[in-house]
Amino acid sequence: MQDPVNKLPSPAVRTTISVVLFVHFFSVFVAIYGGISPGRDGDQNLKERLRGVVSPYSQALNFETTARYYLTHATAEDAEYRIEYLPEGADAADSRQWKILTVGRPGTDSFHRQQRLAEILGGFGDTQNDDGAAILVASLGDALHAASGTEVAQIRCFRHLLQDQQDVRGSSAERRNPDDQSFFVEVYRAQLKRLRSGKLLVRRVGEAGQEAPVTGSDAGAGAGAGAGADGASDPTEGNITPPPSASEVDGRRGASP
Amino acid sequence: MSQRENVTTVSRTGTVGEGTDSGWDRFWFSPSKPRRLCQLRIAAGTLALWFFLGHTFDLQDWFGPRGMLPTDTVKSLRPDPYRWSILPLFQESGGLWVVHGMAVFSAACMVLGLFSRTTTMLTWLFVLSYVHRAPMLTGTFEPVLTLILGYLWFAPVGNCYSVDRWWRARRGRDPQRSDGGSTVCTLVCRLIQVHTAMLYGLMGLSKLGGVAGSTSYDGSWWRGEAVWWLITRSESRLIDLTMLHAYPLVVNVWTHAIVAFELAFAVLIWNRRVRPLLLTAGCILWPLTGLVTGSLSYALAMLSLNLAFARTDDGAE
Numbered sequence: 001m002q003d004p005v006n007k008l009p010s011p012a013v014r015t016t017i018s019v020v021l022f023v024h025f026f027s028v029f030v031a032i033y034g035g036i037s038p039g040r041d042g043d044q045n046l047k048e049r050l051r052g053v054v055s056p057y058s059q060a061l062n063f064e065t066t067a068r069y070y071l072t073h074a075t076a077e078d079a080e081y082r083i084e085y086l087p088e089g090a091d092a093a094d095s096r097q098w099k100i101l102t103v104g105r106p107g108t109d110s111f112h113r114q115q116r117l118a119e120i121l122g123g124f125g126d127t128q129n130d131d132g133a134a135i136l137v138a139s140l141g142d143a144l145h146a147a148s149g150t151e152v153a154q155i156r157c158f159r160h161l162l163q164d165q166q167d168v169r170g171s172s173a174e175r176r177n178p179d180d181q182s183f184f185v186e187v188y189r190a191q192l193k194r195l196r197s198g199k200l201l202v203r204r205v206g207e208a209g210q211e212a213p214v215t216g217s218d219a220g221a222g223a224g225a226g227a228g229a230d231g232a233s234d235p236t237e238g239n240i241t242p243p244p245s246a247s248e249v250d251g252r253r254g255a256s257p
Numbered sequence: 258m259s260q261r262e263n264v265t266t267v268s269r270t271g272t273v274g275e276g277t278d279s280g281w282d283r284f285w286f287s288p289s290k291p292r293r294l295c296q297l298r299i300a301a302g303t304l305a306l307w308f309f310l311g312h313t314f315d316l317q318d319w320f321g322p323r324g325m326l327p328t329d330t331v332k333s334l335r336p337d338p339y340r341w342s343i344l345p346l347f348q349e350s351g352g353l354w355v356v357h358g359m360a361v362f363s364a365a366c367m368v369l370g371l372f373s374r375t376t377t378m379l380t381w382l383f384v385l386s387y388v389h390r391a392p393m394l395t396g397t398f399e400p401v402l403t404l405i406l407g408y409l410w411f412a413p414v415g416n417c418y419s420v421d422r423w424w425r426a427r428r429g430r431d432p433q434r435s436d437g438g439s440t441v442c443t444l445v446c447r448l449i450q451v452h453t454a455m456l457y458g459l460m461g462l463s464k465l466g467g468v469a470g471s472t473s474y475d476g477s478w479w480r481g482e483a484v485w486w487l488i489t490r491s492e493s494r495l496i497d498l499t500m501l502h503a504y505p506l507v508v509n510v511w512t513h514a515i516v517a518f519e520l521a522f523a524v525l526i527w528n529r530r531v532r533p534l535l536l537t538a539g540c541i542l543w544p545l546t547g548l549v550t551g552s553l554s555y556a557l558a559m560l561s562l563n564l565a566f567a568r569t570d571d572g573a574e
């Protein structure tokens with residue numbers, strides 16, 4: 001039988017390739033394992049610095065990922081999210097007039113992209129990142145306006161809580177229905193107003209039911225100026241129900257056993 | 258003397274360093290045939306085609322000039338400096354459609370094996386462009402797809418099951434000549450295998466260990482409950498298995514089986530005897546995971562990676 005060893009590349013080529021392989025897999029290792037806990041603060045710093053070193057390579061080739069390969073950790077963030085919008089002139093108090101932002105059908109990549117978008121907005125709502133939320137909501141408002149020709153008056157984001165096994169075993173019909181209202185917690189709501197400049201003014205509705213000015217919302221595409229700029233008034237003030245408090249949200253996280 | 262016998266002899270008679278050298282060389286550089294890489298080309302090309310076609314219906318909604326995620330918004334939300342994309346160069350509707358059409362055409366050519374290496378490389382670059390256009394929208398599927406495509410185009414993936422091969426035969430060139438083994442095929446296959454094993458390790462460890470920055474990990478994979486929390490994601494799931502509330506043991510076994518499978522795959526896939534068992538387990542667990550999570554593309558991509566570990570008719574592994 002022919003000895004395949006004779007067909008190997010020359011030692012110099014093998015050595016060079018071996019070094020390249022080591023550098024490549026070191027970068028891949030840092031890129032994909034850099035996001036795993038546990039680790040002390042010092043370890044995290046080291047991970048971040050290493051990630052920074054290899055990031056030109058790992059980001060450009062998409063080795064660096066923050067995707068949820070753990071699928072779920074049964075935390076609040078692992079619930080599902082839903083974005084709803086209210087066309088201008090509709091009654092905010094009437095839940096039937098809110099439209100669900102839907103892209104694609106379950107099982108398709110489009111659907112997952114839309115879910116991740118909702119998750120990002122929900123995350124901004126949870127962490128009180130009003131700047132990030134304003135940028136995203138302004139883009140959404142513009143896109144929805146371009147698609148339908150109707151201005152959007154409000155956008156809100158719900159966390160869709162998960163059913164405990166006790167819920168499904170079921171005391172009541174409501175608890176057995178995963179789409180029952182009790183499984184939805186509003187984590188973000190904003191009012192939108194088109195300014196004379198054409199930009200969208202985004203105002204988060206605060207916990208007390210008051211408008212919360214969005215700081216720095218001029219950043220990004222089309223995000224509006226701060227509250228009250230351009231003499232904008234709030235057309236739907238008084239119809240808005242305050243979102244639940246943070247403790248209320250945390251207390252209802254779907255995954256706690 | 259067979260290759261394995263030859264190497265064993267070297268290991269026994271030489272020094273430890275020599276044995277390691279020969280093992281390393283055999284692992285990375287001994288020639289192998291491109292057949293399974295060609296099979297992987299068809300699988301990955303089909304997934305890429307599915308990925309692009311999935312964008313067709315909402316291309317403008319996401320990436321259009323008045324879409325939900327304009328380039329400026331993406332830069333503000335995710336300022337990754339090294340993520341590049343050609344899509345922002347074609348912001349206008351017409352240009353975007355042209356690029357999209359080229360991406361679909363490239364993936365279709367890859368599946369058929371037409372100018373295989375070139376179209377595989379182009380497909381990879383197009384997928385990266387879509388991914389980097391809005392990285393916050395990508396999930397578990399896209400990194401797996403770019404992993405396969407990124408390595409695959411180095412290999413002669415048009416040597417089997419391809420229009421290229423048919424065309425060569427038609428023009429009187431001997432297609433058998435291109436069936437010979439090459440070091441590049443081994444290198445590419447090993448790169449995919451090692452990267453896949455690392456990915457499996459990540460999956461298993463991140464389930465058990467939590468994620469950096471998260472303080473709310475509650476150990477559901479340790480307790481055997483995690484699959485239940487996947488089942489109850491009512492908007493994403495493709496099948497409703499909530500009746501399993503009456504069978505908690507099934508949920509527990511399923512949860513632990515996923516973790517055990519992933520951790521075992523990372524380590525034991527290199528063992529010839531265990532490998533068929535792991536590949537079979539993957540064929541059962543991945544479709545189930547896909548149906549429960551709704552991530553069919555991800556499940557199919559992971560199943561495709563099994564091809565990189567399959568034994569070929571020339572005995573290569």
